Amino acid sequence: MFHRIRRRRAEEEIAGILRRHAEFEAQIVANQLPPQHPAQPATAAEAPTGPAPVVDDFLPPELRVPSHDQVEGRMMPWPWPIVLDDEVVACAECGTYRDWLIISTRGQVWLRCRAGHQQLETRLGTAWFNRHSGPSDATHATFEDCLRHLGH
Structure with a gap:
């Protein structure tokens, strides 16, 4: 039931x-x-009555992210040691092997230690940088401003 x-x-x-x-x-x-009037035959396509209104659907300038051609380079902090080809990368001048600032500019990747020494790292490319970097949290007008922002 x-x-x-x-x-x-x-x-x-x-x-x-x-x-x-x-x-x-x-x-x-x-x-x-x-809606169709019963006395009117149905038409396939109605012609627009006037120009479509222009709507600014872009973000305001202060919320826009610069494109890659408007940015000279990108940086990210890297607090860990970098191991390439089974060897730890160390600064050529002071021997530091961790707490790097990795800079990607003009298709090259540069390593900068806490002491301010920079060296080109040919074994890393922009593809590696793009895979390991997160989204940008800020843009800066000068290199020094960016260094200050990242604590170097």
Whole structure:
């Protein structure tokens, strides 16, 4: 007896869902088609009455991110040692092997130690830099401003 009641309730729920779906579909079709006067023949395409309004959907300038051609280079801190070809990369002048600032500019990757020594690292490329860097959190007008921002 109870199985008949459950089956009837399930059938009523399914019928309600199908009815609501049909109503929703009818609303969508009604909103897409322009209303036609019964005496007017239906036309395939209506000509626009005027020019489309110009809408500025761009972000305001203070929220825009500069493109890659507007930026001289990118930097990221790298507090860990860098191991390339089974050897730890160390600064050529002071011997520091961790707490790097990695600079990507003009298709090259440079390493800068905390003491301010810079060296070109030919085994790293911009693809490596892009894979390991996160999104930029700030842009700076000068190299020194960026160094200050990153704590170097």
